[in-house]
Amino acid sequence: MEMKTGKTVSQEILVRAYRHMMLARAMADLYEENRSVTTYVHSTSRGHEAIQLATAYQLTKDDWVSPYYRDESLLLGIGFEPYQLMLQLLAKAEDPFSGGRSYYSHPSSLDADKPKIIHQSSATGMQTIPTAGVAQGIQYIEHFKLKDFENNPVVVCSLGDNSVTEGEVSEAFQFAALHQLPIIFLVQDNEWGISVTKDEARTADAYDFVAGFTGLNRMRIDGTDFIASYEGMKEAVDFVRTERKPMLVCAKTVLIGHHTSGVRREFYRTEDDLIKHRTKDPGVILKACLLEEGLGEATLHEMEAEARTLAEQAFLKAQQAPAPQPETVTQHVFAPTPVTEEIGDRNPAGQEKIVMVDAAIHAIQELMWKHPEAVLYGQDVGERIGGVFRETVTLGKKFGNKRVFNTPIQEAYIIGSTVGMSAVGLRPIVEVQFADYIYPGINQLITEISKSCYLSGGKFPVSNIIRVPIGAYGGGGPYHSGSVESILANIKGIKIAYPSNAADFKGLLKAAYYDPNPVIMLEHKGLYWSKVPGTEEAKTIEPAEDYILPFGKANIILKADDEEVSKGRTVVVVTYGMGVYWAKEAAKQHPGKVEVIDLRTLIPLDEALVYERVKLHGKCLVLTEEQINNSFAEAFAHRISRHCFQYLDAPVEAMGALDLPAVPINVILEKEMLPNGEKVAIKLSELLKN
DSSP, X not given: OOOOOOOOOOHHHHHHHHHHHHHHHHHHHHHHHTTTTOOSOXXXXXXXXXXXXXXXXXXXXXXXXXXXXXXXXXXXXXXXXXXHHHXXXXXXXXXXXXXXXXXXXXXXXOOTTSOBBOOOOSSTTTTHXXXXXXXXXHHHHHHTTOOOOSXXXXXXXXXXXXXXXXXXXXXXXXXXXXXXXXXXXXXXXXSEETXXXXXXXXXXXXXXXXXXXXXXXXXXXXXXXXXXXXXHHHHHHHXXXXXXXXXXXXXXXXXXXXXXXXXXXXXXXXXXXXXXXXXXXHHHHHHHHHHHTTOOHHHHHHHHHHHHHHHHHHHHHHHHXXXXXXXXXXXXXXXXXXXXXXXXXXXXXXXXXXXXXXHHHHHHHHHHHHOTTEEEEXXXXXXXXXXXXXXXXXXXXXXXXXXXXXXXXXXXXXXXXXXXXXXXXXXXXXXXXXGGGOGGXXXXXXXXXXXXXHHTTTSOOOOEEEEEEEOOOSSOOTTSSOOOHHHHHTSTTOEEEOOOSHHHHHHHHHHHHHOSSEEEEEEEHXXXXXXXXXXXXXXXXXXXXXXXXXXXXXXXXXXXXXXXXXXXXXXXXXXXXXXXXXXXXXXXXXTTSXXXXXXXXXXXXXXXXXXXXXXXXXXXXXXXXEESTTOHHHHHHHHHHHHXXXXXXXXXXXXXXXXXXXXXXXXXXXXHHSOOHHHHHHHHHHHHTO
8 A cells, every 4th residue: 555645734733743752852861861760671762753653643542552662652642641651661669551560661551541552561573463362352342243432443563673573473464364353563664673684684674574465455654754654644544444454554763762771772783873863863854844834943942841841850750659569569460250169050960971072062152152252263163173172063053153263373373362352351262272282372371461460460361261182192192192281380370270070171161261360271182082991980960051160179089988097098199180080090909098189270279178188198199191300290299298298108209201202103102101090000009008
């Protein structure tokens, strides 16, 4: 798309922009002059002011915008005051975005009179997928008429030029083009990526790069010229607001300030390069325009002086603001969940037993009938096959391809888009096809999802369910059999369920839906259909629709005989998933001497019940399917030892798979690698001798 120019911008808007530019300049100068005070790493918008303000002035309270770490002028333009920004700069308690937890120009906002802003991270380009998720959610809301807007919402995702080389940025471009989302990708191109030049990093600018994404409209703008920027962004925003199609804007800018306060321009830039950039200073260009418009030099000088005074006053006030109280550091890891007690009928009369896979299908079906904001997507979950394990079968046909649909092979997008979907009020249920394929989505899970509630001060918990088929059986091989719970359990800010039977599965899935926090459902493939010998008890009576099982409540599924307990001849096995069935099989060789606890959820973890039972029995085995060294199970065994030490008759043991890089495809080798009932029975014999 060719941007048309023609000096149609009113003098009132030009003056407003000049005041904001001078304010941004004064703030940057103050930060530089007070380096002993502005000790936390920060970037400023110097050189980018024109395109940022031009963008900000187009946006309404119905819109969403994701700034990147250099977008302070954009924030000024949409209505934030210098004092508010400086509170974040100095990491003060009243920082409105993160309460002193995050960097300068890392906003999050639900202010009713401004465009909304989801949590913003520093990870380069990672905001594109969550922000595309916002646009995806808005498209869904509009299609099903779930909400009315005064203006058709436009979503703006701002990013730097070198971030376009990130693979996850391309996933967002692809999805936006494929589904025609109402989003603008604003690429601010200053030709630098810290010390890496455009010639070192890329073959083309963003405009040329996206030419192959059919359906993604594009525009080039001189981002240093406010008039050209304003006219161009008005055209782009009006297009997206009216046509509901995506747009990429490549705005050429300059970098006048430092990359950040910690990576200073003199470290890597020549004076010739700096002079070249300074000649395109947006403030200087706009000043010349205003002089041509008839404003006097004295009037403009007065605006500059007023901006400096305003910045100084705000800076002094921000310095005097209180620091966060130490005890607040643990706030907002999770949003409070309404699900705290087990409710509903777990064993309704007259019901037949169902397999685990059907429990999940029925739970999601009940939720989707009841809640129009529930949406299900992932690879191959649509109507044609309903998941490679038939774990979503019938749902596509019942709810249509707007509510149950296939995605491209984009694990990062599948996972990360739930941030934006949740932010606009939807409840996404997504699926990663195998646990081994979750790794491409780990970046989004850690950088965006897990930190969103904490770093937004509780404004943006991510309500999602990420379904992950997991585990080994029957020769699935090295890329379809892995266990990943230890990796996931190390991510703070997410919850993890690992059900072992149909009733738990249905109850936990319902709890996950109503929980405002991110939940990963680890679903053992070998338990889906109870085809693995010894797993018949994974089938249960189907709980009623109202049944909900809260997280953090373990279950004693096999008790030892009281007489054996009194004689000190018992052991407790703490496990989950397939480990439940190995433990129960092993217990048959030690009648009355084994108690089995099914954890059901790994985060939160029912430590209280485990400690209570370990103290009673004096001996404990933590059993997992994972490779044992450095695993969740091994860490938990250590924690049990520390809390129950004086009650123990033997060291707490941990048992799992052999420490191999992958699960071999040959079933003989697979069997040798994994635990089973026979191996667990031998381990229990050793423990019971103590």
